[in-house]
Every structure is written in structure tokens, then in C-alpha cells.
Amino acid sequence: MSELADLTLRQASKALRSGDVTSKELTNTCINRIEAVEPRIKAFLAQTFDLALKQADAADEVLTQWRKNGGDPPAQTCGVPIAVKDVLCTEGIPTTCGSRILEGFRPPYNATSVARLIDSGSVILGKTNTDEFAMGSSTENSAYGTTHNPWDLDRVPGGSSGGSAAAVAAHMSYAALGTDTGGSVRQPAAFCGVTGLKTSYGRVSRYGLIAYGSSLDTVGALARSAEDLVPVFQVIAGHDPKDSTSMPVSVPEIKLNTSDVSGLRIGVPGEYFIDGIQEEVETAVREAVDVFVSLGAEVKHISLPHTDLALPVYYLIAPAEASANLARYDAVRYGPRIESDELLEQYIQTRGALFGTEVKRRIMLGTFALSAGYYDAYYGQAQKVRTMIKDDFESAFKEVDLIACPVTPTTAFRIGEHGDDPLSMYLEDVFTLPANLAGVPGIAFPVGIDSAGLPIGIQLKAPHMGEELLFQAAHAYQQNTSYHRDSPNL
Amino acid sequence: MALTSEEVRQIASLARLKLTAEEEERYAEQLSAVLDYAARLSEVDTSKISPTASVLPLTAPLRNDVIVPCPPREKIMANAPRSDKGMFSVPPVLD
Numbered sequence: 001m002s003e004l005a006d007l008t009l010r011q012a013s014k015a016l017r018s019g020d021v022t023s024k025e026l027t028n029t030c031i032n033r034i035e036a037v038e039p040r041i042k043a044f045l046a047q048t049f050d051l052a053l054k055q056a057d058a059a060d061e062v063l064t065q066w067r068k069n070g071g072d073p074p075a076q077t078c079g080v081p082i083a084v085k086d087v088l089c090t091e092g093i094p095t096t097c098g099s100r101i102l103e104g105f106r107p108p109y110n111a112t113s114v115a116r117l118i119d120s121g122s123v124i125l126g127k128t129n130t131d132e133f134a135m136g137s138s139t140e141n142s143a144y145g146t147t148h149n150p151w152d153l154d155r156v157p158g159g160s161s162g163g164s165a166a167a168v169a170a171h172m173s174y175a176a177l178g179t180d181t182g183g184s185v186r187q188p189a190a191f192c193g194v195t196g197l198k199t200s201y202g203r204v205s206r207y208g209l210i211a212y213g214s215s216l217d218t219v220g221a222l223a224r225s226a227e228d229l230v231p232v233f234q235v236i237a238g239h240d241p242k243d244s245t246s247m248p249v250s251v252p253e254i255k256l257n258t259s260d261v262s263g264l265r266i267g268v269p270g271e272y273f274i275d276g277i278q279e280e281v282e283t284a285v286r287e288a289v290d291v292f293v294s295l296g297a298e299v300k301h302i303s304l305p306h307t308d309l310a311l312p313v314y315y316l317i318a319p320a321e322a323s324a325n326l327a328r329y330d331a332v333r334y335g336p337r338i339e340s341d342e343l344l345e346q347y348i349q350t351r352g353a354l355f356g357t358e359v360k361r362r363i364m365l366g367t368f369a370l371s372a373g374y375y376d377a378y379y380g381q382a383q384k385v386r387t388m389i390k391d392d393f394e395s396a397f398k399e400v401d402l403i404a405c406p407v408t409p410t411t412a413f414r415i416g417e418h419g420d421d422p423l424s425m426y427l428e429d430v431f432t433l434p435a436n437l438a439g440v441p442g443i444a445f446p447v448g449i450d451s452a453g454l455p456i457g458i459q460l461k462a463p464h465m466g467e468e469l470l471f472q473a474a475h476a477y478q479q480n481t482s483y484h485r486d487s488p489n490l
Numbered sequence: 491m492a493l494t495s496e497e498v499r500q501i502a503s504l505a506r507l508k509l510t511a512e513e514e515e516r517y518a519e520q521l522s523a524v525l526d527y528a529a530r531l532s533e534v535d536t537s538k539i540s541p542t543a544s545v546l547p548l549t550a551p552l553r554n555d556v557i558v559p560c561p562p563r564e565k566i567m568a569n570a571p572r573s574d575k576g577m578f579s580v581p582p583v584l585d
Contacts, residue, residue: 104569105569106568106569108561108565108566108568108569109561201545201546202545202546202548215542215543215544215545241551241553244548244550244551245544245546245548247546247548248551309530309531309534311527312527312528312529312530312531313531315524315527315528316528316531323505327506330506331571332571332578332580333566333569333570333578334569334570334571335569335571336571337571337572339581340581341581341582341584342581342582342583342584343580343581343582343583343584344506344583345581346580346581347506348503348506348507348508349508351505351506351507351508352502352507352508352509353508355507360507360509360513360517361517361520361521363505363507364498364501364502364505364507364517364521365521365524365525367501367504367505368493368501368521368525371501371504377532378525378528378531380541381531381532381534381536382528382531383541383542383543384534384536384539384540384541384542385531385534385536385539386541386542387539387540387541387542388534388536388539390542390545420516420520422520422523422524423520423523423524423527426524437542437545438545439545439546464545
């Protein structure tokens with residue numbers, strides 16, 4: 001049955017529709033796979049196998065009825081087992097955000113993105129590990145232990161959607177939901193050799209996404225190819241009245257024309273090719289751009305002049321928003337409580353003890369940046385520079401259709417490598433942060449393997465709401481190369 | 491921007507976080523490093539730039555003022571660390 005775990009989502013979906021395989025068989029395959037490799041990977045915080053098998057039975061019923069009676073085909077995600085990052089609410093299923101302060105919390109509702117997948121017939125295998133409250137670039141900040149990169153167990157899977165990336169890379173699920181606030185889908189996708197989509201801000205509802213940085217958070221997905229991501233995107237994307245920041249615009253029906261990228265103008269920004277990038281990463285990224293040229297694309301050198309300001313801007317805005325969003329963790333309505341005689345003591349004791357180090361650091365950074373006397377110089381100034389970064393993209397997209405660049409300065413680093421140096425960890429995000437500040441979508445996919453056997457990813461960024469072009473370009477690349485078909489030996 | 495342990499204690503108090511003395515010292519060092527790095531923003535001329543609060547051109551969407559079903563109380567109370575007669579129970583606020 002191991003070949004079933006190695007199917008692409010597309011292949012699985014086709015086999016489900018034809019009746020060659022049942023959702024129950026696929027779900028059991030994933031369950032067996034998880035039992036076999038999960039002890040080494042630690043991608044999951046919660047496993048919901050009983051629920052999954054019930055969902056699989058229901059999906060099998062839908063597929064059988066459709067084969068018998070015809071009508072509109074079920075969604076391509078019907079019957080497909082997927083995993084969900086533990087910052088997304090799943091009704092009745094423990095949702096911790098990788099934090100002790102939400103230990104035992106069972107949401108009373110599903111996040112919209114989750115509900116839409118469930119309604120389409122998807123099977124939920126469980127909740128995946130994450131840096132606490134999505135704050136981190138390695139999944140080492142999870143209060144429940146780190147996840148291990150399936151390509152090298154001594155290395156990180158990236159973060160904060162490290163559990164989701166590892167689950168997909170290790171063939172424990174066919175796709176996984178992730179979230180990207182500063183790179184948290186794209187960076188783990190690159191480190192784990194999978195394809196990850198950061199959606200445009202406003203494209204997928206944030207209802208039920210436990211908030212970190214409300215002007216930056218996006219719900220995205222990871223799978224083993226762009227082609228596999230499309231069905232997931234089609235289901236989760238689209239306006240939601242419950243999220244006042246979700247755009248009331250229609251979602252295109254994505255058509256993946258094969259390899260025709262002739263005339264596509266790809267911009268390569270000089271500011272992203274800095275000293276300090278691992279040489280093999282730069283080489284692989286440039287070679288990938290050459291593949292696009294061989295397929296008919298045109299490459300232009302562009303400038304995104306305020307790129308080097310993205311990091312300080314992000315590390316003022318995101319913590320500021322986080323300090324407000326995490327004020328709700330007061331042990332009043334949910335989560336564990338450190339009992340006290342007095343309410344203020346209850347707050348400070350619970351929050352002091354149950355928030356992790358990085359979370360407390362960012363809350364304090366944000367509190368400082370918003371405090372009286374400092375607001376204008378720090379947060380206010382950061383908001384203005386954010387406009388300049390957003391404008392860089394708008395100008396660039398007048399000259400080019402897509403921007404190509406590295407995802408990370410290096411391949412996956414070792415667990416513990418950054419020690420307790422927050423700034424060195426923050427520098428992992430330099431290439432991904434700008435897209436979140438501008439609100440534009442991005443896709444990361446594998447374009448090579450380095451001499452240590454670790455995957456190298458490239459990133460494409462598109463104008464706001466430009467996911468279709470991202471999918472088409474990534475698919476064209478993947479039709480002509482096979483890096484996305486490499487898998488770790490486990 | 492160099493923060494002292496005392497300033498960290500004040501920020502922690504605003505953020506309702508109890509820190510150990512060791513944490514106060516460590517965070518003072520780390521936060522100062524991040525703020526020093528962020529200080530490069532002060533060199534940018536933003537005199538003609540308006541701030542971005544949201545990347546979207548949206549204003550607050552409105553809905554009709556009709557009552558819609560809300561979740562049952564038991565569901566909402568199910569996660570309460572302590573409750574009494576269907577209400578969240580908290581210790582008193584003492585001055």
C-alpha cells in the first residue's frame with residue numbers, strides 16, 4: 001500500500017473519482033504512514049484518526065452516489081486526507097497554536113478555510129506543529145517540541161508551518177494547510193522540498209485563524225506540486241462575510257496551460273542576491289530562471305530599492321499587532337489558569353508562565369513600539385516605510401509579470417543552530433517578508449538539492465490576487481523538471 | 491535604543507507579563523539589539539509618505555441589523571477554566 005502514499009493529490013483524486021481507490025484506503029494509508037514515520041518527524045500535535053475514518057466513509061458515499069447518479073462532480077479535494085496547521089480552529093479538536101496557554105482548548109467552531117475543505121469532502125488527519133502563535137522560522141519555538149526535517153532529522157523543517165511542510169514531504173498527507181505572516185509557508189516549503197503557496201492578503205478568509213499579525217496573516221497551503229495545490233486553493237479561497245478583510249472578488253477557475261510561458265516577463269531583483277547567500281542556493285535559483293527562459297520567458301533586472309528595510313519594518317509591525325492580538329490570553333474564558341486571589345495576578349502569572357520566550361519577546365517589542373512617546377518614531381515610521389515597500393512592488397509589476405528570487409539564504413539549518421539569538425533567526429526571513437508587507441502572493445517550489453542532500457527552493461511573487469499566474473509558472477517549471485518528485489528516504 | 495531592566499519591567503507590566511529577574515536582564519539585551527537594528531528606519535525620509543494600516547482598499551463592510559443565531563452558551567462555556575451559573579468566574583480586582 002506504500003505506493004498509495006506516494007501518489008500526488010491529483011492522482012489520488014482521479015483514482016477516487018474512478019473508484020480505483022476509496023477514501024478509506026487512502027486514509028488508512030496515511031494513518032499507517034504516520035504510525036511508521038511520525039515518531040522520527042514529530043509533525044503532528046493532534047491526530048484525529050477516528051474522525052478521519054468517519055469523514056472518509058462519508059466521502060466514499062458521496063463519490064459512489066456521484067458515480068451512480070451523475071451530476072456535478074465532487075471537488076477534487078473530496079476524499080483526500082490532509083493536515084491542518086494548529087493555528088487554525090477545528091471544532092472540538094484541540095487547537096494549541098503550539099502554546100501552553102491554549103493547552104486543552106477545543107474551539108467551538110471551524111475556521112472558514114477548514115470548514116470549506118471539510119464541506120468539500122476532505123479528510124482531516126490531524127493538527128500540525130507550529131512555532132508558538134506562528135512566531136518563528138524553524139518550528140523550534142513550539143512549546144510541544146520541534147519537528148524534524150524529513151530530509152535530515154537533525155535539521156529544522158523551517159517555520160512556522162514546519163509540521164505541515166514535514167507532513168507533506170514525508171508523504172503523511174497529500175496536502176496541508178499552513179499560514180504565512182512573514183514567510184511561514186514559503187520558507188518551510190523550501191526547506192522540505194515541497195510546493196507552498198502564500199495567498200494574497202484578502203484572498204482566503206482569516207475567520208478561525210488564531211491571529212498573530214492581522215494585517216499580515218494569510219492562510220495558505222502546501223503540497224507536492226503546484227498542480228496539487230490548485231484544488232485546495234479553489235476550495236479555500238473566496239470572500240467570507242465573517243472576515244471583514246476578505247476581498248469581495250471572484251476566484252478564477254485556475255487553468256494550467258502546460259508549458260507555455262512565452263512572453264512572460266520575470267523580474268530578478270538585485271537586492272535579493274546579497275552576500276551571505278549559500279552559493280548553491282544562488283546557483284540553483286539562477287538555473288531555475290534559465291529554465292523559464294528556455295521555455296520562452298523574458299528576464300529583466302529590476303530593483304526593489306527598499307528591500308533591506310523590510311526586516312526592521314516587519315519586526316516592529318508584526319510584534320505590535322501581536323501584542324494587541326495576544327492580549328486576549330487572560331485565562332478568563334479559555335486555556336489553563338494559574339489561580340490567584342486577584343485578577344491582575346492571574347493575568348501576569350498565567351501569561352508569564354505559559355507564553356514561551358519568543359512570544360514574550362515579541363509582545364514586549366510590540367508593546368514598546370506602541371507605547372506613548374515611542375509610537376510615532378517606531379510603529380508610525382514602520383507603517384510609512386511599509387508603504388514604500390508596497391510601492392516598490394507596484395512599480396516593479398508595471399515592468400514585469402512575476403518576480404523570481406531565493407526563498408531563504410541557506411538550506412535547512414541544524415536544530416539549535418541559532419541558539420538564543422533572536423536577530424540571527426529573524427534574518428532567515430529577509431526574502432519572504434516583503435510579500436507580506438505588500439500583501440502580494442508568492443509560491444515556493446524546489447529547484448535543486450545541495451551537496452548535503454537538502455532541498456533548495458525558489459520563490460515567485462505576483463501582483464495582488466495574481467495566484468493564477470503563480471500556479472501557471474510553477475506548473476510550467478514542474479512539467480519540465482523533476483525536483484518536486486524527489487522525496488526524502490525515511 | 492538601549493533598554494534597562496527597569497524599562498523592561500515597565501513594558502512587561504503594560505503587557506501583563508510576570509518576568510523573572512534573569513528574564514528581565516536577558517530581554518533588555520535582546521530587545522535593545524532588535525531596536526538598534528530597527529533604528530535604521532529613522533534615517534528614511536518619510537515626510538511625503540502616508541502610513542499603510544492595511545494593504546487593502548477596503549473600508550469596514552456593513553451588514554443589515556438583523557439578529558442571527560449565536561452559538562449556544564454551553565459551547566462557549568465549555569473551555570472556561572472556571573465558571574459559575576453560566577458565567578465566567580474570576581478572582582476579584584483589588585486596589
